[in-house]
Amino acid sequence: MEKYDVKKAHKQLYSPPRNAFAVVEVPEFRYLAVDGKGDPNTADSYAQAVAALYGTAYTLKFASKKSLQRDFVVAPMEGLWRADDPAVFLTRDKGAWEWTMMISQPEWITEEMVVSAAGEAAAKHPNPAFDGLRFVAFTEGLSVQTLHIGSYDSETPVLQRLHEHYLPYNKLAFNGDHHEIYLSDARRTAPAKLRTILRQPVKRVE
Template identity: 90%
Template structure:
């Protein structure tokens, strides 16, 4: 049985250059998602969201293989980040951050399968985030992205270069939430070796 792996199926989107910005067109993807707010390092809501997403994602993987004969690699955790004042991302004022944490899903995963899997996972390891977990689909379209190697705290210079130099120079502006794709497991990877895709939906300046 061949496993579906979104990183291989959409290699261009999951292997951007390190230290340079690439323009990509991102099609519709479907995700398990949980919304929240606050510091991801200290907030219980963030930890609960991650636990609920992984618990449901792995339950879906096993159910798909068992009932449909279709297996897949659980996709990396991704996050959409937003704030009333975008400057708080550069100043790292994490208490003001709002987020949507997500794990991508193959196109054959249905709402009914998600409800069943979330219920099964919640019964084993209950937490409040399961009540918010949902299946969403959206298209980001035109985006600029790069691969960041290093700690999450060291992203600021890269984002400043994107916001203050690359976008204005190329007559582009923001068109959606800041998007991060976590290719490394922060629990098992040294901060200096973390691999994170930084993606920004954009549109031409009118």
């Protein structure tokens, strides 16, 4: 049984260069998603969101393999980050951050399958985040991305170069939430070796 892996199916989007910015066109993806706010290091809601997403994702994987004979690698966690003042991302004022944590799904996964899997996962490991779990689709389109290796708090110089130099120089402006894709498991990887894709949807300006 061939196993679908989004990182291989969309290699260009999941293997950007390090220390350089790449312009990409991001098509529609569908995600399991949970919204929240606050410091991801301390907010209970963040840990609950991650647990609900992974619980549902793995339940979907096993259900798909059993009932459809279609297997897939559970995709990496992704996050959309936003705030009333974008400067809080550079100052690392994490209490002011709003987020949507997500795990992308293969195209054959349906709303009905998600509802069933979330209910099964919630029954095994009750968690208030299941109440807000959604199945969403969106297209980011034109985006700029790079690979960051290091701790999450060391992203600031990269984001400064993107925001203050690369985008203005190339006549690009923000066109969506700051997007991060976590290629490493933070529980098992030293902070200095964490691999994170930093992506910013953009639009061209005159």
